[in-house]
Amino acid sequence: MGILHYFSKDPDKRSRFIFNFIAPIYGYLGTSVERNFVSSMNAVTKNIRVEGKDVMDLGTGTGAWAANFKRAGAKQVLGIDFASKMLDKAKSTYSNIEFVQGDAENLKQFADNSFDIVTASFVLHGVKEHKRSNILREMSRVSRKHIVIHDFIGKTPLSIRFLEFMERSDYKYFKLNFCNELNMHFSHAQKISTKFGTGIYIAEKNTN
DSSP states (O other), rough: GGGGGGGOOOOHHHHHHHHHHHHHHHHHHHHHHHHHHHHHHHHHHHHSSOOOOOOEETOOTTTTHHHHHHTTTOEEEEEESOHHHHHHHHHHOOTTEEEEOOBBBOOOOOSSEEEEEEEEEGGGGGSSSHHHHHHHHHHHHHEEEEEEEEEEOOOOOOOHHHHHHHOOHHHHHHHHHHHHHHHHHHHHEEEEEOOEEEEEEEEEEOOO
């Protein structure tokens, strides 16, 4: 079975294989990844309050993005990912964060309004628009107010474009249309560019 999942027509099987496959390498990149997160996390804390908040991180991978929220003073951070090997790396690296396996499109184990902030880093560009819509709907449901997306904005470096080609991601369409997609689900959304063709999308849940 294994490698055949890379050629599967099922995008979920393909993605799960890819991220379980790269987990051992991805874990070694943790420190450099975290350094690249600094400017993006600064943009988050300048625009919303993180200290004392409950945070859910979808597609947490090895936990590097989730760890930034913990360092910024979040009271509780929960990381969720569908790739078990990614979670193994996360659990061995960040003992002060809880990690569980789950599906970003179906967070039925969590009640409405469970977290102050629901976030995802480099997740939503990797799926097609209809799946993004499902994920955003679930993010809105479990969030009390804020949704924070860390992802591509602007020009993407050549090396990253190659990786996105291998992943068969939707990053080109994502960059062109994601703000419009956010506006379909949330009352207010803003885009903040940071470094290396990435940035932050911050959306507020309509609580009326």
